[in-house]
Amino acid sequence: MVKTPLKVIQYIVLLAALIHSPFAELYFLNEESRSLFIFIGIAGLALDLFYSGEFFIRSVKSGQHRGFKFYFYNNYGWVDFLNSLVMLFLVSIPYMVIVFYGSSDLQMGKAFVILYSLSASIRIVRVLKFAVVIVPENKGMALRHTWIISCCAVAGIFIVAFVFAVSGLRSVSSGLSLYFSALVAVFIIRTFYMRYFELNISHVIGVVDSGMRKKNYNRIAVINERHRDDEVFRLADYYNKFFLPAKMKQTIDAKSLRPFPGFPDKNKKE
Amino acid sequence: MTYSLQYNKAIPVVRDLISLAFDKYGDFDPFDAVSKVREFFFNNPEIIKNALDKKGFLFDDGFYEDFISKEISSFLAVLVMQPVNRFIDNTSFDFLHSFSSSGTVSSDFLRERIYFIFKNAFNFSESHIFLKSSCNIFYYNVLNRYMAELFYRQSRIFGLLKEEVSDSFSLQEWINFLGTVFLVRPLVYARMSSGCHLPHDYENMSGFIKWVSRDFYPLPERIIEEAYKSFLPGHNPVLYGSLPGLVAVLDTMYRIRPHQAEYKKAEESGDRSWLAIAMINAEHYSFDKNIIEELYSIAEDKKW
Numbered sequence: 001m002v003k004t005p006l007k008v009i010q011y012i013v014l015l016a017a018l019i020h021s022p023f024a025e026l027y028f029l030n031e032e033s034r035s036l037f038i039f040i041g042i043a044g045l046a047l048d049l050f051y052s053g054e055f056f057i058r059s060v061k062s063g064q065h066r067g068f069k070f071y072f073y074n075n076y077g078w079v080d081f082l083n084s085l086v087m088l089f090l091v092s093i094p095y096m097v098i099v100f101y102g103s104s105d106l107q108m109g110k111a112f113v114i115l116y117s118l119s120a121s122i123r124i125v126r127v128l129k130f131a132v133v134i135v136p137e138n139k140g141m142a143l144r145h146t147w148i149i150s151c152c153a154v155a156g157i158f159i160v161a162f163v164f165a166v167s168g169l170r171s172v173s174s175g176l177s178l179y180f181s182a183l184v185a186v187f188i189i190r191t192f193y194m195r196y197f198e199l200n201i202s203h204v205i206g207v208v209d210s211g212m213r214k215k216n217y218n219r220i221a222v223i224n225e226r227h228r229d230d231e232v233f234r235l236a237d238y239y240n241k242f243f244l245p246a247k248m249k250q251t252i253d254a255k256s257l258r259p260f261p262g263f264p265d266k267n268k269k270e
Numbered sequence: 271m272t273y274s275l276q277y278n279k280a281i282p283v284v285r286d287l288i289s290l291a292f293d294k295y296g297d298f299d300p301f302d303a304v305s306k307v308r309e310f311f312f313n314n315p316e317i318i319k320n321a322l323d324k325k326g327f328l329f330d331d332g333f334y335e336d337f338i339s340k341e342i343s344s345f346l347a348v349l350v351m352q353p354v355n356r357f358i359d360n361t362s363f364d365f366l367h368s369f370s371s372s373g374t375v376s377s378d379f380l381r382e383r384i385y386f387i388f389k390n391a392f393n394f395s396e397s398h399i400f401l402k403s404s405c406n407i408f409y410y411n412v413l414n415r416y417m418a419e420l421f422y423r424q425s426r427i428f429g430l431l432k433e434e435v436s437d438s439f440s441l442q443e444w445i446n447f448l449g450t451v452f453l454v455r456p457l458v459y460a461r462m463s464s465g466c467h468l469p470h471d472y473e474n475m476s477g478f479i480k481w482v483s484r485d486f487y488p489l490p491e492r493i494i495e496e497a498y499k500s501f502l503p504g505h506n507p508v509l510y511g512s513l514p515g516l517v518a519v520l521d522t523m524y525r526i527r528p529h530q531a532e533y534k535k536a537e538e539s540g541d542r543s544w545l546a547i548a549m550i551n552a553e554h555y556s557f558d559k560n561i562i563e564e565l566y567s568i569a570e571d572k573k574w
Binding site: 198199203204206207210214215216217218219220221222240241244245248249251252254256257 | 299399518521522525526527528529531532533534535536537538539540542543544546547548550551554555556
């Protein structure tokens with residue numbers, strides 16, 4: 001009961017954060033609509049404060065369970081950190097400083113404009129938060145591997161965006177395309193790669209594992225003929241051809257089928 | 271007199287306890303749960319007896335075990351009989367008249383007798399293994415599914431069955447015929463394994479049938495014959511016909527309740543998997559490979 005409204009709030013905030021980032025890049029230094037410029041800055045600050053609060057609460061709560069170290073390295077703590085404090089200090093605060101002091105204090109404004117020039121690349125880490133929702137790594141092997149590939153894809157796109165920003169090639173269009181590339185990459189990996197991984201690795205191992213452990217599970221593993229020589233399919237083939245028939249012999253005693261031994265087999269007699 | 275009064279009083283209490291014990295093993299097949307429930311009652315007789323003593327029921331040891339065993343068996347029957355009852359209630363057993371001249375027996379009487387014959391088998395623990403597969407066969411609607419396919423495909427096996435049993439049966443009559451064989455099998459087995467002095471082989475079949483004819487009255491001999499042949503060692507379609515081979519395959523196939531699918535697209539369907547493995551083990555179990563092949567092609571097409 002308590003968890004559901006909290007989850008709904010988290011999803012709404014995530015959606016807002018994912019939409020906010022490209023808008024903030026698109027309307028940065030939009031002289032025509034200063035009120036929109038300010039509104040986007042305040043919205044970004046609010047989102048980062050929300051995520052900072054979430055990070056703080058999770059850090060404190062992690063102490064009651066398996067500790068902060070476990071939370072940070074094994075339970076998306078580092079994603080929360082990047083999405084909260086890093087975004088707050090490297091993106092939202094510079095943005096707000098530029099909004100309110102950019103024109104009045106030249107030296108300070110310049111420093112924050114330089115800092116803010118990295119924002120397009122840093123905003124890409126928001127996509128990791130999206131990945132946490134659609135690829136929760138703690139729910140099985142396939143999701144964990146998909147999560148790692150998603151992180152690699154986001155990291156790759158982040159590096160490209162960062163190089164663009166440092167070398168002065170940063171532009172709104174390239175920033176936006178890289179941000180959307182990261183989103184689409186995570187979505188495609190989740191949809192197609194994960195299915196591929198399941199059918200070719202994790203589910204095949206799951207079938208073999210269930211067949212070995214569960215008494216009444218005797219389903220044959222489907223073998224991908226194109227990859228028949230893969231280690232996993234060689235194992236599945238052995239399981240299908242040797243393990244399951246042997247298991248059947250052990251589970252169903254041939255004597256119990258025709259339970260009166262010692263009488264002549266008519267086939268052999270003839 | 272005192273015992274029978276106490277017995278009647280104790281029944282509801284013991285039934286509640288048995289029901290609780292079965293609930294505890296809810297994940298198990300009811301037939302597999304029986305041994306666990308029995309173990310629980312027989313390993314803790316003092317606790318159960320004390321609980322009953324407090325309510326004023328007194329048992330001596332022999333009476334306790336007999337009483338509990340009977341109650342567990344009848345509870346199991348209630349638990350697993352639902353699909354069997356549905357079959358018996360909805361089946362017209364008029365086709366049985368074509369095997370015998372006892373045309374005067376009413377359908378209702380036949381239905382009652384078949385119900386009694388099946389229920390009676392619960393009293394013989396050695397026949398539980400065949401009761402289990404018979405119950406599963408009705409639970410999973412196996413006969414309706416496979417017989418319909420064999421019938422419409424006019425398969426080779428079906429051609430042989432027509433030659434051996436009846437050329438004029440409709441599909442429903444085939445389903446009813448096979449269903450009746452599965453209903454009498456557990457008791458036929460119980461009678462085969464206890465008390466009969468005759469060795470069980472084809473030559474002694476008619477002697478056995480005469481010996482048990484009263485237990486199975488008014489069923490025609492043909493039904494008991496088919497059930498009997500399905501237990502005989504080896505596989506001999508020339509001598510026994512194809513029906514016992516088909517019965518043996520279906521019986522073995524549904525001895526264990528098939529596991530639910532867990533890995534979509536990475537695993538084959540339940541029946542298809544079982545039949546593929548059975549093909550490898552066909553010689554070990556003396557299965558008729560032609561029957562397995564035909565059932566496999568049906569399971570493959572229908573994704574069963």
